[in-house]
Amino acid sequence: MIRSRILTALVMLQAIVATGALADPAPSSGEPYELVRSLQAVQDGIANGDTAAHGNHLALIRQIGEKFLAADASVWSNPQNGQAVVIYLLSGGAPQVVRKLPRDKLNVDERLFNGALAYVEGRQDEARELLKDFRPRAIPSSMAGQVALVQGALLAHSDASVAIERLDDARLLLPGTLVEEAALRREILLVGQAEDFDKFEFLTLAYIRHYRNSIYAGDFWQRFSSGLTQSSLALDERRFARIVALLEQIDRSSRLKLYLVIARAGLVRGRLAVTRLAGERALALSPDIGADRERAHFFRGAARVLTDEYDGGLAELKALDRSKLPERDVLLLNATLQLALDVRKPILGPSADVAADKPPPTPARLDLASSTATLARARKQLGELDLLTKDRRP
DSSP states (O other), X not given: OHHHHHHHHHHHHHHHHHHOSOSSOOOGGGOHHXXXXXXXXXXXXXXXXXXXXXXXXXXXXXXXXXXXXHSOGGGGGSHHHHHHHHXXXXXXXXXXXXXXXXXXXXXSOHHHHHHHHHHHTTOHHHHHHHHTTOOGGGSOHHHHHHHHHHHHHHHTTTOHHHHHHHHHHHHHHSTTSHXXXXXXXXXXXXXXXXXXXXXXXXXHHHHHHHHTTOTTHHHHHHHHHHHHHSSSGGGOGGGHHHHHHHHTTSOHHHHHHHHHXXXXXXXXXXXXXXXXXXXXXXXXXXXXSXXXXXXXXXXXXXXXXXXXXXXXXXXXXXXXXXXXXXXXXXHHHHHHHHHHXXXXXXXXXXXXXXXXXXXOOOOOOOOGGXXXXXXXXXXXXXXXXXXXXXGGOO
């Protein structure tokens, strides 16, 4: 069905391009709201990976703007056409075109119109104030999804919880469209920052299921990565298998980078089980030589040396080629080794009269995973080092 709508819209585009900007009043078959529907159909094709639609939609926006300007003033008394102007604006339409339309003839809510215009012209504070009180489900359905999407964007920094609600509205009001695709892209980062893993997983799977071929899929995965790594979502080993399942959906190189980020975050925050799991995944994905493989060995070795595999972990760390590590990781490596030596200090015997010819007691091996105090100290020391070096990161 979507494909047929796209073909219809492209046929309309070809007809418009062939005739140029019409001097005569727009015919009944070219009502503004019908033209905007054709634009939406083409944009929905973009969400589904249609490269032809992507190549043509800017020309369609331009030609629809010309049709708007050529239309008889009487058409704007139709509420559907007034609403179409708002949709046109929020679909990438040119505000300079809309400003030339007869404002006194437009049959559309003035605050809604002015809010949309302010948004596309970059007047974010004004747009937020004008649009904040609209409830998407209480305005005409033709505009509701677009308005909800814009509200979500405007509220993302000031009121994330309401922004998520508005983006949920946008998804549900216009399923299978570019609006839903864009709402998923915006919402995934906010949900990640809110530490809601179940919803983060749900939104990711929804995107994969419906929009994995979208022209804008790369933007989704960038936001996904930020939401995952700028929070503690990936730092609970109990759901690591679910993280792995999500990461299997992205390309090998990006997956490797994410595992390295997760491993480092786990080390700095004392989540050593996650550090080891992510380090091992990174090792499996990394080339036989290179900086990524050294970093993967570093994180796995650090997790081992600070838990129950001291000797093996220490050997892994000593075998590292430090020249292949970024400076921030070299400093973290030094701190890790010092911490490992601290927790391996010999435990003194109960008596000072131990015979000199007796061998020293076996050094204690502390399992940080079961030692709250030592784990807290490790986390504090590694975290302090991370703060000291964050401004020197490459």
